[in-house]
Amino acid sequence: MTEAAQKKTPLYDEHVKRGAKMVPFAGWLMPVQYTGIVEEHQAVRNNVGIFDISHMGQFVISGSCAATWLNTMLTNSIEKLDVGQGQYTFLLNDAGGIIDDLIAYRIGDTKFLLVVNAACVEEDFAWLDRHRSENVNLGDRSAHFGGVAIQGPRVAELFVNLPARNHIVDVEMEGMSVSIARTGYTGEDGIEVFFSAKDAVNFWNTVLEKGKDLGIKPCGLGARDTLRLEMCYPLNGSDLSPKRNPIEAGLGFFVDLTKQKFVGRDVLLKTKENGPTEKLVPFKMQDKGPPPRPHYSVFENGKRIGEVTSGTQSPSLNWGVGMAYIKAPHAKIGNEIDIEIRGQKFPATIEKKPLYKKS
Amino acid sequence: MNVPDDLLYTESHEWIKREGDKVRVGITDHAQSELTDVVYVELPKMDRQANAKEAIAVVESVKAASDIYAPVKGTVVEVNKALEADAGLINREPFGQGWIFALKIDNADDLKNLKDAAAYKKQIG
Numbered sequence: 001m002t003e004a005a006q007k008k009t010p011l012y013d014e015h016v017k018r019g020a021k022m023v024p025f026a027g028w029l030m031p032v033q034y035t036g037i038v039e040e041h042q043a044v045r046n047n048v049g050i051f052d053i054s055h056m057g058q059f060v061i062s063g064s065c066a067a068t069w070l071n072t073m074l075t076n077s078i079e080k081l082d083v084g085q086g087q088y089t090f091l092l093n094d095a096g097g098i099i100d101d102l103i104a105y106r107i108g109d110t111k112f113l114l115v116v117n118a119a120c121v122e123e124d125f126a127w128l129d130r131h132r133s134e135n136v137n138l139g140d141r142s143a144h145f146g147g148v149a150i151q152g153p154r155v156a157e158l159f160v161n162l163p164a165r166n167h168i169v170d171v172e173m174e175g176m177s178v179s180i181a182r183t184g185y186t187g188e189d190g191i192e193v194f195f196s197a198k199d200a201v202n203f204w205n206t207v208l209e210k211g212k213d214l215g216i217k218p219c220g221l222g223a224r225d226t227l228r229l230e231m232c233y234p235l236n237g238s239d240l241s242p243k244r245n246p247i248e249a250g251l252g253f254f255v256d257l258t259k260q261k262f263v264g265r266d267v268l269l270k271t272k273e274n275g276p277t278e279k280l281v282p283f284k285m286q287d288k289g290p291p292p293r294p295h296y297s298v299f300e301n302g303k304r305i306g307e308v309t310s311g312t313q314s315p316s317l318n319w320g321v322g323m324a325y326i327k328a329p330h331a332k333i334g335n336e337i338d339i340e341i342r343g344q345k346f347p348a349t350i351e352k353k354p355l356y357k358k359s
Numbered sequence: 360m361n362v363p364d365d366l367l368y369t370e371s372h373e374w375i376k377r378e379g380d381k382v383r384v385g386i387t388d389h390a391q392s393e394l395t396d397v398v399y400v401e402l403p404k405m406d407r408q409a410n411a412k413e414a415i416a417v418v419e420s421v422k423a424a425s426d427i428y429a430p431v432k433g434t435v436v437e438v439n440k441a442l443e444a445d446a447g448l449i450n451r452e453p454f455g456q457g458w459i460f461a462l463k464i465d466n467a468d469d470l471k472n473l474k475d476a477a478a479y480k481k482q483i484g
Contacts, residue, residue: 021393036395037421222422290399290419313398313421342401342417 009054010146010200018218026119028055031220040223041315044186048152049219050207053192054200057121057142059114059128065135066110073131073263074104075246077256081106086166086181088254090246091116091124096267097242098249100124101234103183105168113168113179115147115192117236131263146200150207151190151227154214158207162191174206185224187231187354229310230356232282232323238294239280239309239323248276248325250353278306279331282355285320285339286347292322292339299338299345305330308339316356320348360483361388363454367430367470368479371412374454375430375473378461382470383437384430385458386418386449389483394420397449402438403460409433411469416459418449431469433462 006029015022020031031052033040043049061070071078076089086105093099100120105113116124125140132138156162159180163169168181176199184190195203208216225235234240234249246255247268255268285292292311297304311322326337333352338345362368367375372390376383391397401417409415409429416427438460442448449457464470474482 032422033395038396226421290401290417290424291421293424313419315396315421318398 007055009052010197011052011054011148011204014201014204015052015218020218020220023221025221026055026117028118030055031218033220033222034218037220037222037226038315040217040219041226043215043217044152044188044219044223044227045316046153047215047217048150048154048158048211049217049223050204050211051149051151051219051224052146052204053149054146054197055118056147057114057116057118057124057140058145058147058194059116059125060107060111060139060141061114061128061136062108062111062139063136064110065133066112066137067106069133069136070104070112071259072261073128074102075255075262075264075268076104077259078104078106078112083108084163084167084169086168086183090251090254091127092245092262092264092268093127093242094263094267095242096245096264096271098236098240098244098246099127099242101236101240101251103181105181107168107170107179113194115194119237144197145194146197146203147192147194148204148207149184149186149190149192150211150216151184151186151188153189155188155190157214158210158216159191173203176203178203185233186227187233187356188227225310226312226315229312229321229323230314230316230354232353232355234280234323235310244280244325245271245276247271248278249280276328278325279328280309280323280325281331282323282351282353283321283337283339283348284317284351284355286336286349289320289346290341291320292341292348297340298324298326299340300330300335305337311339314356321355322348326350360392361454362476362480362483364476366454367473367475368482369428369430369473370482371428373428373430375470376458377470380467381436381461381463382431382433383458383461384427385453386427387479387483388453391450391453391457394418394422394425395450396421397446400439400442400446400449400459402440402442403435405435405438407435409435409462411472418459419446427459429462430473431462431464432466433464435460436463437461
């Protein structure tokens with residue numbers, strides 16, 4: 001795709017103005033970093049950072065049958081959600097494979113907001129629309145809406161009356177109507193804020209101005225990736241794919257198998273019963289050395305047992321970490337494995353989630 | 360961006376400093392600023408021979424691994440061991456303590472194929 005064909009979020013000019021390095025991502029031109037991944041990463045771990053997430057998709061689903069229908073389309077139990085509450089959940093194909101991971105918010109008795117991955121907007125929408133039942137309205141507001149994630153331990157100093165974790169509220173802020181959700185992808189306290197695209201620049205600059213004294217930093221996709229990987233949050237397209245199901249990915253917690261009916265249920269029941277053949281596990285390199293990267297092979301005693309799906313030098317640990325799908329019998333915490341890097345094997349250990357914990 | 364006039368350059372962002380029958384090689388200020396946060400350097404093996412444009416070292420940032428190429432044909436006669444302990448030297452002193460390797464060159468005429476500072480400046484705009 002040429003640069004001209006890439007979409008721009010309403011904050012594109014702000015990123016360029018602030019010297020961000022822009023890269024194509026999921027059909028969008030997005031900031032990968034402003035000053036440096038490590039610096040932005042540390043800002044979020046120690047302080048507060050702001051990310052443009054306007055590329056993500058936003059669907060609104062409403063109608064008298066919205067809850068019942070969504071419950072058949074998503075793995076988590078939508079019935080558990082009170083109005084103003086959200087949950088992490090999966091959209092699966094008929095084979096139980098992951099089309100997308102997303103957050104579903106109940107924003108009214110019969111009204112829901114789904115925030116989906118940028119790369120999946122069209123596919124998700126088409127899949128949902130194809131399965132849509134009577135008395136369900138499905139809308140894609142992505143083109144008219146923007147969003148930012150404001151993440152870090154000091155976020156609560158910037159806003160008053162934040163909702164509780166995983167909850168969402170609508171508020172007026174300096175003349176703008178915004179929805180604030182206490183959610184994120186970094187492992188820190190934080191919020192994700194959704195607003196009309198026309199308010200994006202104003203909101204972005206308002207928060208940067210408000211956060212000036214705290215040393216708030218605009219952050220790019222690079223830091224977003226290292227932050228989420230330290231927490232072992234999966235990235236769709238890397239750790240999740242239509243060929244993997246949530247049980248293999250170690251995310252069965254977000255699947256309610258007691259629900260009588262949802263797309264992919266039969267396959268997941270079988271996986272749960274027989275145990276998955278491969279599992280997604282976090283690992284840490286044993287020695288200082290080259291960082292692991294996606295697609296590197298994983299070995300145990302000279303036998304290939306899997307493949308790395310995410311890997312980097314963890315800025316918090318200053319150490320190589322990653323996640324890999326490996327054959328289930330080897331997927332035990334504490335097991336020693338080898339990562340093949342440019343033809344040479346480097347020892348690593350399978351770890352417990354998360355890879356980084358605040359001391 | 361700093362582009363010293365007394366060095367030669369490649370299209371792939373290595374700088375080359377001539378020292379008699381040897382050349383010292385590193386990556387440019389522009390390259391390190393694009394990579395940011397260099398966390399690991401895989402040095403070439405001593406005494407190995409390399410052809411021009413052959414990948415012989417790897418510089419890894421948080422985000423990605425990048426090959427570093429021999430700018431001309433030659434033999435590796437020095438490697439910068441200091442980078443094993445502190446890869447960030449490449450970010451802090453790309454043209455100084457952040458050098459990566461030195462080659463004994465086969466043919467000094469090969470250096471004519473490299474860019475001068477003006478040409479490299481033009482390349483990176």
